[in-house]
Structures are given as structure tokens and as C-alpha cells.
Amino acid sequence: MRIAIDAMGGDAGPRAVVQGAAAAVQAWPGLSIDLFGPRDQLQTELMSLPRHLAVAGSRLFVRHAPETIRQDQRPSDALRRGGDTSMAHMLAHVAEGGAMAGVSAGNTGALMALARRELGMVAGIPRPAICTAIPTRGDGRCYLLDLGANVDADAERLVDFAHMGDIMARHVDGLGAPRVALLNVGSEGTKGSATVREADAWLSESEALNYRGFIEGDGIFAGAADVVVCDGFVGNAVLKASEGLARMLIERVQATFESHWSSRLVGVLARPALRRLKGELDPVRYNGASLLGLDGIVIKSHGSADATGFSYAVLRAAQEVSRDLPARLARELGARQHRTQQE
Structure with a gap:
């Protein structure tokens, strides 16, 4: 399996990206990675890999891309002038079949625009939806979408999000009948915007989904649904x-245990549990948002992700490749579109 990475997109430069890529290669047997960015800079980072990651460097390959898309650059400008950037070269490599997925921590708007142009969309979906998993009660997790790609989404788009999230949860997480819900300000059918109520009416008629109706914000983390749908403005917030x-x-928990000598003593005893709690709640563990609806796999990492966080985004891409997610999306969304046209 080969994955392409925009090595220049992160806030802190390529070091965290290169080290995160190396960690992912160690964790996923058979994974190779093409790193896109200025050749000399990336070669320097490869030579500087920590000792425990040095062996993984043999499966990281540098591909020269002299320019970088800025975080404040407009998507329209990236489309016109970004052809020689690390992000554009990475996406073109995926489109040409040189890699099976792409990962970037760069400008989200530019990534969306360039990915849509290079890879195209499946089954008539007009724009990708950004989707990621968030932790819920116990050891569960829930897919939330959209997270900012579609700030104003009409009812039809919300229905598309529901079906894409359902496909993700079934084929990537192996859930037989994922519980799908619409995020709203109340559970009553009379509450919410006209758009949300219209989407609810459509989804209630769908026999293909395990639709549970409206969910409020606290229900997300309580594990009341496996897929929660909303527009990009609400989802990002x-x-x-x-x-x-x-x-x-x-x-706060760490500060509480460090505030007094007696608390510090209890803190020493509770350290294993606190370490486990931090691991369960740390957003780094869930880094890596999917751009669903593309005719290909593209994962957006947090721009501020450290090496560990970036490695999770790369592993997310590898997981979606192993499940052949775009083909499943195209097949199931295409079949749904065909049924709708016949009706």
C-alpha cells in the first residue's frame, strides 16, 4: 500500500509530518509513503529521524515539489496558482494512481478545491463532506459530519451526509446497522430549522437507514448514535x-492533583488511571478527517498536529484504503440515486 503526503501543510513545518509518517509506516506492515515538498528540506528531515524511527525511513520516498500553499491562501487562488505546490503534486499523484490515498495538514479550503478538481466526485455528490470520529461513552465513537465543508447545507445535502456516514460506519467500523441521527436543538419534531425538519421527513421514509430522528448535543457524547448529521457551521463549532x-x-484534573502535597500523593497513586483518561479524551487520538464523496481517499489532518497526531491521520487513510471506501461509496450512493430517479 502506498500513500501520498503533503509534507509542507502543517503549522510547524515538515518535521512533525515526516516523523508521523515514519511512525505510521512502523505501525502498518507493507505501507510505503511518498512525501511531497522541497527535496533538500525533506531529505534533511529524513536524515534527522530519531533513532527509533530511522529504520522506517527506508519506506519514505521524497518527491520534489518546490512551493507551498499558505494557510491563508484563498481556494480560488490555489486553483489558479497552486500547480507546483506540495498539495497539488500530492493530489495529482493520487489521481494518476501513483498512491492509493492522500494526506495533508494544509489549508482545508484549498485541499477541498484541489481534491475535487483532481479526483472528481462520486454518484452526483456536489461537494465533499468532512467527517471524523469523536469519542463517546465507554470505548465508543461517533461519526460527525459535516465539519465545515458545507456551511449552508440544504435538506438534500443533509440526507447525502446521512447515507455517506452510514456507509463509513458499516464498512470501516463493521457496524451492521449504524444508528443515524440529525443534530437539532430539541428532540421534538416541531423544533429546528425548516431545513432540518425537511431532512428529517426524508430520512424517516428511508428503509436503507437505521434512522433514529433528532439528537441534541449532549446525546453525541452519550453514545446515542453512531452517525450524527449537521451542516458544516454547526459541526465545526x-x-x-x-x-x-x-x-x-x-x-484541570492535572492541576487539581498538583495543587497540594496531599493531592500530589493521591495523584501518584492515580497516575495510571489519569494517563488512561488522557489517552481516551485526547483529540490527537482522533486526528484525521475524511473528505467523503470524493472519487478517492483524502484525509485532512489538524494543522497543529504533532508527530503522533499526524501518524493517526496516515493510519486513518490506510484503514480506508484497506476497506476500499470510495468504491463502496460509489456503488451504494449510485444505487440509491438510481432508485430515486426511478421513483
Whole structure:
């Protein structure tokens, strides 16, 4: 399996990306990675890999791309002038069949626009939806989409999101009948915007989905659904708020145990449990958002991700490749579109 990576997209430069790619190669047997960026800079990072990652460097290959898309660059400008950038070269490599998936921590809008142009869409989906998993009660997780690609989504798009999330949960997580819900300000059918109520009416008629109706924000983390659908504005706000809350809780718990000598003693005894809690809540563990609806696999990493966080995004891409996700999306969404046209 070969994955292409835009090595220049992260906030901190290519070091975290290269080290994260090396960690992913170690964790996934048979994985090879093409790194796109300025050749000399990437070769320097490969030569500087920590000792425990050095062996993995033999499965990382540098592909020269002299320019970089800025985080503040407009998508339209990236489309016109970004042809020689690490992101554009990476996506072209995927489109040409040189790699089976692409990963970038770069400008989200530019990544969306360039990926749509290079790879195209499946089954008449007009724009990709950004989808990621978030932790829920126990050891569960829930897919939330859209997370910012479609700030204003009509009812038809929300229905598309529901079907794409259902396909993701079934084929990547192996769930037989994922519980699908619409995020709303209340569970009553009279609440919410006209768009959400219209989408609810359509989804309620679908026999292909295990649709559970409306869900409120607290239900996401309670594990009341496996797929939660909303427009990109709401989804992005929910995601960023949950990440901030998780970090605050971890910091508060640590500060509480360090505040007094007696608390520090208890903290020493509780350290294994605290370490486990931090691992379960840390957003880094869930880094890697899928651009669903593309005719190919593209994963968006947090721009601020460290090496560990970036490795999770690469492994997410490898997992979707192993499940042949785009082909499953195309087949099932295409069949649904055909049925709709016949009706």
C-alpha cells in the first residue's frame, strides 16, 4: 500500500509530518509513503529521524515539489496558482494512481478545491463532506459530519451526509446497522430549522437507514448514535468546542492533583488511571478527517498536529484504503440515486 503526503501543510513545518509518517509506516506492515515538498528540506528531515524511527525511513520516498500553499491562501487562488505546490503534486499523484490515498495538514479550503478538481466526485455528490470520529461513552465513537465543508447545507445535502456516514460506519467500523441521527436543538419534531425538519421527513421514509430522528448535543457524547448529521457551521463549532473541553478537563484534573502535597500523593497513586483518561479524551487520538464523496481517499489532518497526531491521520487513510471506501461509496450512493430517479 502506498500513500501520498503533503509534507509542507502543517503549522510547524515538515518535521512533525515526516516523523508521523515514519511512525505510521512502523505501525502498518507493507505501507510505503511518498512525501511531497522541497527535496533538500525533506531529505534533511529524513536524515534527522530519531533513532527509533530511522529504520522506517527506508519506506519514505521524497518527491520534489518546490512551493507551498499558505494557510491563508484563498481556494480560488490555489486553483489558479497552486500547480507546483506540495498539495497539488500530492493530489495529482493520487489521481494518476501513483498512491492509493492522500494526506495533508494544509489549508482545508484549498485541499477541498484541489481534491475535487483532481479526483472528481462520486454518484452526483456536489461537494465533499468532512467527517471524523469523536469519542463517546465507554470505548465508543461517533461519526460527525459535516465539519465545515458545507456551511449552508440544504435538506438534500443533509440526507447525502446521512447515507455517506452510514456507509463509513458499516464498512470501516463493521457496524451492521449504524444508528443515524440529525443534530437539532430539541428532540421534538416541531423544533429546528425548516431545513432540518425537511431532512428529517426524508430520512424517516428511508428503509436503507437505521434512522433514529433528532439528537441534541449532549446525546453525541452519550453514545446515542453512531452517525450524527449537521451542516458544516454547526459541526465545526461542535468539534472545536469538544476538543477545547477535552483539553481543559485534562488540564484541570492535572492541576487539581498538583495543587497540594496531599493531592500530589493521591495523584501518584492515580497516575495510571489519569494517563488512561488522557489517552481516551485526547483529540490527537482522533486526528484525521475524511473528505467523503470524493472519487478517492483524502484525509485532512489538524494543522497543529504533532508527530503522533499526524501518524493517526496516515493510519486513518490506510484503514480506508484497506476497506476500499470510495468504491463502496460509489456503488451504494449510485444505487440509491438510481432508485430515486426511478421513483
